[in-house]
Amino acid sequence: MSEQPERLQKVLARAGFGSRRACEEFIAAGRVKVNGRTAELGQRVEGDRDKIEIDGVPIDVSTERVYLALHKPVGVVTTARDTHGRKTVLQLVPQEPRVFAVGRLDRDTSGLLFMTNDGEFAEHVTHPRYEVPKVYIAEVAGLLTGTQTKALRKGVELEDGIARADIRVKATSASRTVVELTVREGRNRLVRRMPAAVDLEALSLMRTSIGNVRLGRLKPGDHRSLKRTEVVDLLRSSSA
Numbered sequence: 001m002s003e004q005p006e007r008l009q010k011v012l013a014r015a016g017f018g019s020r021r022a023c024e025e026f027i028a029a030g031r032v033k034v035n036g037r038t039a040e041l042g043q044r045v046e047g048d049r050d051k052i053e054i055d056g057v058p059i060d061v062s063t064e065r066v067y068l069a070l071h072k073p074v075g076v077v078t079t080a081r082d083t084h085g086r087k088t089v090l091q092l093v094p095q096e097p098r099v100f101a102v103g104r105l106d107r108d109t110s111g112l113l114f115m116t117n118d119g120e121f122a123e124h125v126t127h128p129r130y131e132v133p134k135v136y137i138a139e140v141a142g143l144l145t146g147t148q149t150k151a152l153r154k155g156v157e158l159e160d161g162i163a164r165a166d167i168r169v170k171a172t173s174a175s176r177t178v179v180e181l182t183v184r185e186g187r188n189r190l191v192r193r194m195p196a197a198v199d200l201e202a203l204s205l206m207r208t209s210i211g212n213v214r215l216g217r218l219k220p221g222d223h224r225s226l227k228r229t230e231v232v233d234l235l236r237s238s239s240a
Helices: 008-014 020-028 119-126 146-154 189-198 228-239
Strands: 032-033 051-053 068-074 109-118 134-141 156-158 161-163 167-173 176-183 202-210 223-226
Touching: 008 020, 008 032, 008 051, 008 119, 020 119, 109 119, 109 167, 119 228, 134 189, 146 167, 146 189, 156 189, 161 189, 176 189, 189 202
Parallel strands: 109 202
Antiparallel strands: 032 051, 068 109, 068 223, 134 176, 134 202, 156 161, 167 176
């Protein structure tokens, strides 16, 4: 029995070619063919019957879905390939089936990063409308003042709009403060730019949880499969 027809961008996202939005861009650019013909946005396909190609390369859309939690070390980049020869997160996980990073952590930030071949899952975790909380531990230079704390909670003006965070002081010393920051969106380098906006220098930054999933005892460079309950809970909470 053949599968029910599905929108092409949904099939591509599930097969690991990025978010549904990214797959729509592939189709709009004319890079995707179905049964030898250039595909159109909104086109429906049957994954077990139709021949789908991207840039002339046939793709397998029947791959099992994979969900990994990776502890990204400092110095590793989140891009699929790096022109400067730096180590990428794809070198830390199995090469098959193909996966991609859900969102980004910059080179100098460590911590929890999801890797998957499910574009819909990635969309739920990263899109601001789903407000999936992401928790970071930041070590900043100097002492955090009440005025700075209030500003971060209320919202600071960045070049791409207002950003706010729940903030809790974890530890202090004469020269530095350790704080826990919780944000519900994933703009580029957001958690580094927010402290800078209130004249704080982030000395180190680690993401410790995404939604219900915690970094726990996962060592830098190691990964584990997400439990089915973790995946279901993430999708359920982001759909609420």
